[in-house]
Structures are given as structure tokens and as C-alpha cells.
Amino acid sequence: MRADDGQNEASEKNAPLRDLHSLTRGELAELLSSLGQPAFRTKQVEEWVWVKNAQSFDEMTNLPKSLREELARHVTLGGAEEIARQASIDGSRKYLLRFPDGVSVECVGMPSGNRLSVCASTQAGCAMGCAFCATGSAGLTRSLTASEIYEQVMHVRDDFNTRVTSVVLMGQGEPFMNYDETLRALRRLNSPDGAGIGARHLTVSTCGVIPQIMRFANEPEQFTLAVSLHSAVQQTRNALMPGVRKYSLINLYSAMGEYVAKTGRRPTYEYALIAGVNDTDNELQALCDFCEGTLAHVNLIQLNDVEGSKFRPSTQLRAEDFVRRLARVGVEATIRNSRGSDIDAACGQLKQRSLRSGR
Ligand code: SAH
Ligand code: SF4
Numbered sequence: 370m371r372a373d374d375g376q377n378e379a380s381e382k383n384a385p386l387r388d389l390h391s392l393t394r395g396e397l398a399e400l401l402s403s404l405g406q407p408a409f410r411t412k413q414v415e416e417w418v419w420v421k422n423a424q425s426f427d428e429m430t431n432l433p434k435s436l437r438e439e440l441a442r443h444v445t446l447g448g449a450e451e452i453a454r455q456a457s458i459d460g461s462r463k464y465l466l467r468f469p470d471g472v473s474v475e476c477v478g479m480p481s482g483n484r485l486s487v488c489a490s491t492q493a494g495c496a497m498g499c500a501f502c503a504t505g506s507a508g509l510t511r512s513l514t515a516s517e518i519y520e521q522v523m524h525v526r527d528d529f530n531t532r533v534t535s536v537v538l539m540g541q542g543e544p545f546m547n548y549d550e551t552l553r554a555l556r557r558l559n560s561p562d563g564a565g566i567g568a569r570h571l572t573v574s575t576c577g578v579i580p581q582i583m584r585f586a587n588e589p590e591q592f593t594l595a596v597s598l599h600s601a602v603q604q605t606r607n608a609l610m611p612g613v614r615k616y617s618l619i620n621l622y623s624a625m626g627e628y629v630a631k632t633g634r635r636p637t638y639e640y641a642l643i644a645g646v647n648d649t650d651n652e653l654q655a656l657c658d659f660c661e662g663t664l665a666h667v668n669l670i671q672l673n674d675v676e677g678s679k680f681r682p683s684t685q686l687r688a689e690d691f692v693r694r695l696a697r698v699g700v701e702a703t704i705r706n707s708r709g710s711d712i713d714a715a716c717g718q719l720k721q722r723s724l725r726s727g728r
Contacts, residue, residue: 390514390520416562451467472493474542476490483531485526490542492512494507496612497610497611501641576597585628594634600640625663643681669705
């Protein structure tokens with residue numbers, strides 16, 4: 370028994386230090402109390418980590434120097450390192466961030482007037498395999514933790530040096546294949562002890578993982594939901610989005626009906642127009658039928674070119690046909706102007722490029 374105790378102690382000593390971001394409030398309070406600190410230190414440290422996005426213990430200037438040194442002996446303060454960036458002529462900036470284990474993801478900041486919108490990733494890569502998506506073609510590396518999702522937003526905030534007014538989880542990855550960490554990140558982004566962004570301005574985009582849509586409908590916060598539809602014809606959608614083949618359009622339709630009944634909130638359908646694939650008359654009719662009489666808003670996205678892809682974007686005229694025809698059945702649709710198209714702002718593209726150039 371004694372020998373075992375000794376071993377446990379030794380392995381505890383050799384165990385890598387935990388990162389401050391991964392500690393719950395209770396764990397942080399416990400750590401500080403074990404260091405003989407008064408209770409108010411917890412709030413101070415939390416503010417440095419989550420509100421001020423401190424990158425080192427030295428920045429925590431309202432803590433005694435001895436405490437900063439002591440903290441550094443017990444926990445790490447891991448930060449994401451920026452390894453590539455691109456700036457668009459429209460003011461958007463796209464970043465490739467690397468976490469301490471070498472995994473990298475991208476995020477984008479899109480300023481507009483006095484607003485700053487951030488697009489963040491929830492996974493490194495994605496397992497869903499959508500045919501038109503650069504992220505999908507590379508497969509999943511790993512899911513991100515809540516603090517890794519949160520950190521992307523803070524990185525963009527600090528780079529623009531202004532308040533973030535909205536966040537869309539439309540970068541790499543499928544948020545609903547990483548549900549718990551995504552929700553934790555959203556709560557931290559929403560919290561006054563975090564980024565303080567209104568729940569309605571926090572949007573999750575999913576390719577349509579039905580069980581998690583139902584879970585999301587039951588969360589108490591007013592987060593916004595976008596669903597990537599891309600076709601209302603089952604065969605076309607199966608070909609474009611093989612990862613959600615098992616969640617049929619009929620079931621998606623009723624899940625979204627339940628979502629609206631439960632939350633009263635307007636969901637968005639994302640629809641990237643692909644010439645000759647999902648922009649035909651037959652596809653348009655199916656889309657009208659799918660949306661008519663629902664609360665949904667349709668976002669028509671201009672397809673971003675993915676290198677080596679056989680898909681081409683539809684024309685602007687065709688996109689306008691879609692808006693007109695949808696309006697006739699009472700469905701509101703907008704053509705999303707493609708921000709940062711000169712910087713490959715499509716999901717996964719900066720990463721692909723940086724990898725190819727060996728960075
Ligand atoms: N996995 C989630 C969120 C990340 S993808 C989802 O699929 O919804 C964010 C959005 O970018 C989705 O609507 C996705 O369909 C779209 N997208 C992916 N590749 C694209 C491309 N090449 N051009 C335009 N939109 C694309
Ligand atoms: Fe994954 Fe979304 Fe890309 Fe599909 S579109 S592969 S779900 S990131």
C-alpha cells in the first residue's frame with residue numbers, strides 16, 4: 370500500500386500542469402485557497418483570463434508578484450499562437466491559430482461600421498465530408514475545447530481592439546458533433562463575466578444533426594440557429610452532404626417545426642448555390658416547398674471556390690431568381706455578400722494553403 374501511495378505521489382508530481390483555462394470556478398477557488406489567498410482573488414484571476422484575455426501571468430498586475438510566480442508553478446496559461454493571417458480589402462481579417470499541441474484552426478473578423486462579427490471554428494477539421502467544403506475533404510483532427518473556441522473570439526477582439534458584437538460558429542468543424550464544449554463556449558461568450566455578447570447574437574451553424582437540434586431547442590438561452598440545407602431534394606443533399614444522409618429531409622423538416630414551436634425563434638437555412646447542381650428549377654421548387662409556411666429565413670451563399678473542386682458558383686441572376694420565387698411563397702431570402710472572398714474566406718481554405726506552403 371505504502372509503495373503504491375509513493376507511486377501516485379510521484380506520478381502526480383510528473384503530471385503535466387493543467388491550463389488555467391480548463392479550471393472550473395470551483396477548482397480555481399480551491400487552488401487559490403490552497404495558496405493561502407483570500408476569496409476575492411478568484412474573481413480577479415477570472416477577469417484576467419476571460420475578460421482581459423491575459424497572455425501571461427505577468428500581465429496580472431493587481432496580483433502580488435509572489436502570487437503570479439506561485440500560479441505559474443501550479444498551472445500554465447496556454448494561449449493560441451497566430452501562425453498566419455490574411456487581410457481582405459473589405460476590412461475582414463482571417464487568422465490561422467495554433468494551440469500548444471500543434472493543432473491549428475482558423476477564425477475571421479468581419480468589421481462593419483461600429484460592429485465586429487467573428488466567425489470561429491469548433492473543431493480542427495470535420496468528419497462530415499461535405500463535397501463542396503475544404504474542411505470536409507481533410508477529415509477530423511480533433512474537437513476543440515470550450516476555451517479554444519472562446520479564445521479565437523478574444524484573439525480577433527484584441528487584434529481589432531474593439532468589442533465583438535456577434536459570433537457565428539461557421540468556421541471549421543461541426544458544432545453539434547462537439548455539443549458540450551460548444552455550449553460551454555457559447556455560455557462564456559454570453560456571460561457578463563466573459564465576453565458579454567447577447568445570446569441572440571451568438572449563432573451556431575449545423576449541417577443538420579437532428580438529435581442535437583432538439584437538444585439545442587431546449588437550452589434556456591436565446592442562441593440563434595442556422596442549418597446548412599444546400600438542397601431540399603434528398604438525392605442531391607445525400608450527394609452533397611454524405612455525413613447527414615441518415616438525418617432525412619422529412620425528419621429535418623419536422624425537427625425544425627418542433628424547434629420553432631418550442632423556441633419561437635426564426636432559424637436560418639444556409640444554401641450555397643452551385644451551378645447545375647442545386648440551382649435548377651426542380652431544386653428551387655423543392656426549396657420553396659420545404660420553406661413555405663415556416664418561419665425560416667434563407668441565406669443564399671455564393672459558393673466559394675475550393676481548389677480542385679468540380680463545383681462552380683451560380684450566377685448572380687440565378688440567385689436573384691431564387692429570392693423572387695421564395696418571396697412569392699412568403700419566404701424571406703437574402704443573398705449573403707461574400708465577405709473576404711479575396712482572402713479565401715471559405716471554410717478551411719487558409720489552413721489548406723498554409724499547410725501546402727509548409728507553415
Ligand atoms: N459545420 C457547420 C458549420 C461550419 S461550415 C455547417 O456545415 O453548417 C459553415 C458554412 O459554410 C456552412 O453553411 C457550410 O455549408 C458553408 N460552406 C462550406 N464550404 C463552402 C463553400 N465552398 N462555399 C460556400 N459555403 C461553404
Ligand atoms: Fe463539416 Fe460544415 Fe464543412 Fe460540412 S460544411 S464538411 S459539416 S464544416
